[in-house]
Amino acid sequence: MAGLARLAGFFAAFFFLTSFGASAAETFDTQSLTIVTRDGRSHAFTVELAVTPRQREQGLMHRREMAPDHGMLFAFGETRQVFMWMKNTYIPLDMLFIAKDGKITAIKENAEPHSESIIDSKGPIDFVLELNGGTVKRLGIRTGNxxxxxLVESMRKAKQP
Structure with missing residues (x-):
């Protein structure tokens, strides 16, 4: 009986470690992304693309830092209301909620690390861009930019009749 309990414990630990390892092992392609403000200024970033369900689930979790000119672009493949959170995320983030035409429709600045509070897109969107907390304020990024x-351009063209 003790051997059976030990074996069950081994399988439980194995499942936990492989499950955690699988989610932590997601890799992301990168692309350039530019934010253009209403006054014509542009700000360039390199973004990782979270396009699969597993990539979107992992996002920036467990990261301790991110370069100032980097971010992550979440693509949902459809227009819908989105709910995000900061569970297991160590760095504060600015979240930009983006329509299929590339227009920023809502912004959540300095989302609190490790918070499980829901962050609502406040309407249907297609993308979320996560940047280091404080970037929106520092660069003067606003809704309407x-x-x-x-990726955004290719998905916009794919949705046109």
Whole structure:
């Protein structure tokens, strides 16, 4: 009986470690992304693309730092209301909620690390861009600004009749 309990414990530990390892092992392609403000200024970033369910689930969890000119672009493949959170995320983030045409429709600044509070897109969107907390304020990014990115453009064209 003790051997059976030990074996069950081994399998439980194995499942936990492989499950955690699988989610932590997601890799992300990168692309350039530019935010263009209403006054014509542009700000360039390198973004990791979270396009699969597993990539979107992992996001920036467990990261301790991110370069100032980097971010992560979440693509949902459809227009819908989105709910995000900061569970297991160590760095404060600015979240930009983006429509299919690339227009920023809502912004959540300095989302609190490790918080499980729901962050609502406040309407239907297609993308979320996560940047280091404070970037929105530092660069003067506002709703109505637009992003330019290859993935956003290709998905916009794919949705046109």
């Amino acid at each position: 637009r992003i330019q990115n290859e």
